[in-house]
Amino acid sequence: MKKLVFALLAGVILLTACSSGGTKGSLTSSGDEGTPNSKEITVWAWDPAFNIAAMGVAKEAYSRVHSDVMINIVENAQADIVQKLNTVLNSGSTKGLPNIVLIEDYRAQSFLQAYPNSFYELTDAVKVENFADYKIDPTSVDGKQYGVPFDSGVTGMYVRTDYLEQAGYSLADMEEIDWKQYIEIGKAVIEKTGKSMLTLDPNDLGLIRMMMQSAGQWYTAEDGKTPIIADNAALKEAIELYKEMLDSGIAKVISDWSQFVSAFNHGEVASVPTGNWITPSIKAEASQSQKWAVAPLPKLAVTKGSVHASSLGGSSWYVMNVEGKEAAAEFLIKTFASDAELYQSLNTKIGVIGTLKAAASGEAYSAADEYFQGQKIVSDFAKWTAKIPTVNYGMNTYAIEDIIVVALQAYFGGKDVDTVLKDAQMQADTQIS
Incomplete structure (x- = not known):
């Protein structure tokens, strides 16, 4: 985050078909079973001090168990990501797209509905009940889940x-x-x-x-x-x-x-x-x-x-429907979609407050912050996250x-x-x- 005033290529989005759908993933959460064909994952995100850094922490944690998977994190300005996605997806090509992309919650439906076959469905893999309720509407279409909710804009x-x-x-x-x-x-x-x-x-x-x-x-x-x-x-x-x-x-x-x-x-x-x-x-x-x-x-x-x-801001991770999607989905499922301990590290190292409910009971979230007079501000923010109205x-x-x-x-x-x-x-x- 993150100034929030971008309106690039809205006309392109609005003129594109708005049906729903997508390709559904058959994903495994076990070790070597269902090993994806591709071992290289490319990620697009913005903000080196926050989103890029968070993805780096997740990469490091995942690589300790899956050293055969190469994760390339590419920094782009948010406006550039919006423009590149619109340009490529509107052309009907998938050439040059990443495996994983970060999309701001305010923009997510523009992409999910305008380009319905371009995002990999994660309904069977992401348990929506494990995340803050208000994050589900922006990351899903017609009851089908496409995003892995990430940070809270609480x-x-x-x-x-x-x-x-x-x-x-x-x-x-x-x-x-x-x-x-x-x-x-x-x-x-x-x-x-x-x-x-x-x-x-x-x-x-x-x-x-x-x-x-x-x-x-x-x-x-x-x-x-x-x-x-x-x-x-x-x-x-x-x-x-x-x-x-x-x-x-x-x-x-x-x-x-x-x-x-x-x-x-x-x-x-x-x-x-x-x-x-x-x-x-x-x-x-x-x-x-x-x-x-x-x-x-x-x-x-x-x-x-x-x-x-x-809430103000907040974003989520999406898997593009391109070669290597299974490996990309597996990476997100093992990290941002389920690992409460990872979120403790993300909070301690970067200041990320995630929307995975299980993270709220972790040690980092309950720590006192001396800068704020010993107030447990992360715990307070996590409590308020649960009360954010869904829109x-x-x-x-x-x-x-x-x-x-x-x-x-x-x-x-x-x-x-x-x-x-x-x-x-x-x-x-x-x-x-």
Whole structure:
């Protein structure tokens, strides 16, 4: 993770057939039985400090038992992976494809439904009940499982307890609050300390995604295709809250990832509501040790069903339906799909919080983090992961967000919120099928 604003080649995806299907694997989980024909596996992933590093740990663990299997990990930017997959798959060829590819959960259905015969079915091999419930919809089609769920995008609210105390609040005051209460606390923080409560990038709708999913809603209906914008209660409340944060002065406006990280590393904000993957970036500033803690994400105040848990980002592993697919599937099954101990290493070495339920009871997950005042933050994140509402991200998350970003500018400029959402609905209905 991981800035999340990519919308490359959406038109190519949308114009491709959307049927379901695929090739089903007959896989074995025993030693030498059913040995795959190919002994070489190529993996595509992005982010050398996180996803690439995680795959490296899995490779090392697997190679200790299967030294005859060669695993080549190829780093690509996420945008490049999206472009390469679309280009090759749309051509009808499989030449140049990897055996395993990492795909962001928001994008997964675009590929699984647009290119139904290009991914290897893992229904008989991946036990979906072993993973966080919210990860299954993005990784499956019509009850058939194609992905091996990987990291959790579970969110929390990182807070500077020293700033809170100066404003007259404690960590306990941040528990079980809604976003309206959060804004009021933010007003006190900026008045007493001169620090902003959070950063906001008007071109990045991550905060709005978090708010919507906390209420079990998304930009589309349950079918994942029909845009639901004008009558979307969670979306309306989320953008109203977003504007209130800007108008109240509690937010520091930024425009890119480096400014986002710089703001909290330089002590300019009192909180960072985001995905757990930001932990290493926060801990990178050693001078702030013992000043941070993590509270549950606030919930929506008005929309019914909103909870103190959501997701931002997250990705899963997929096997391409190419030569060597059996070996690739076997590797994923023995590692990311079942090995709870592997996830302890991934957490200790890299900071990965997986979505394999069995990993949550491991030693690394229950460890206290001295940087966060001895708080067992991984245990807390694992607990919140289990509460994340399931939504259908569908095929068009980023295409719809392109429309919403423009609509927000009109709303921030003074246009009525209902009119803005109706206009966005009409545009989405016209552009997205």
